[in-house]
Amino acid sequence: MARPRKITTPQVEEVVQETETVIEAPVAHEPVEVKKETKKKDEWEIKARQYYLAGSKSPITFTLASKHTPRHPLLWFDEKTNTQREIRYATNQKSCFVDEQNGSVTLEHIVFKDGVLNVPKEKQSLQKLLSIYHPHNGRLYNEFDPVQEAEYGLEDLEIELDAMTAAREIDIDHAEAILRAESGSGVSKMTSKEIRRDLMVMAKTNPRLFISLAMDDxxxxxxxxxxxxxxxxxxxxxxxxxxxxxxxxxxxxxxxxxxxxxxxxxxxxxxxxxxxxxxxxxxxxx
The missing domain is CATH 3.30.250 (Rec A Protein; domain 2)
Structure with missing residues (x-):
């Protein structure tokens, strides 16, 4: 059993430097012009897109707000004009902005089925409304990104591997302490092999919790x-x-x-x- 020790946490001052591109003046004594580097927005890609509801629930049907109402405001702030622009989904319009829609409009509900909504590439107005302008994007639903999902999947696998490796090498007293934090006093009646087994199961099923407990001083x-x-x-x-x-x-x-x-x-x-x-x-x- 390791003896307790006093722990002092050093204060770390984080210094963030802003990168700037400086253009030298061609004429002597002329003031130097400073321009900040900005990233260009990715160009919009024409393709079919999939959206899924956030959280673990997948109702048979879920209707997302598709037009502006006092109860469900659908407004997008335009930084170019500094104005709030009303948005709505109309199947016979090229734009989702009300001020850019002309003539009679055909409104339609936005419905997720079993937690998923597939939007073909032909419905660009609906895709842009969901991907760029809808205020509930990232809150009630998300757009499926295979590259991002692959990154998340790889990260989960790496964390699970780290947890399983640590669980295999950890000493029995530490293993007992980790299990006791989750299982309570029942750990006292377990054999060392049972503790090892349950610890490996915990590391596999909940690797983030295991690592958090293992690193808890x-x-x-x-x-x-x-x-x-x-x-x-x-x-x-x-x-x-x-x-x-x-x-x-x-x-x-x-x-x-x-x-x-x-x-x-x-x-x-x-x-x-x-x-x-x-x-x-x-x-x-x-």
């Missing part, structure tokens, strides 16, 4: 305090506010308000007084 100290309580060395009061010695009832520490008692005990072990208590408990643990 307090996780082993929390486990140490829980084991001490389970073996009757220390006692936590019924109101979860005070730790005492089980043998004589002498108070060890008071848990700060709205803080998890064993997390507070782990932090306490890093103090000068806490280190002495930690050493005393360590000698009594079986």
């Amino acid at each position: 307090n996780i082993q100290l929390r486990n140490f305090a829980i084991k001490a309580a389970e073996q009757g060395i220390i006692r936590l009061s019924q109101d979860q506010r005070t730790f005492t010695w089980a043998s004589n009832g002498r108070k060890l520490m008071t848990v700060p308000f709205e803080e998890h008692p064993y997390s507070a005990m782990a932090s306490f072990f890093k103090t000068d007084e806490g280190m002495e208590i930690f050493s005393s408990i360590e000698k009594k643990l079986m």
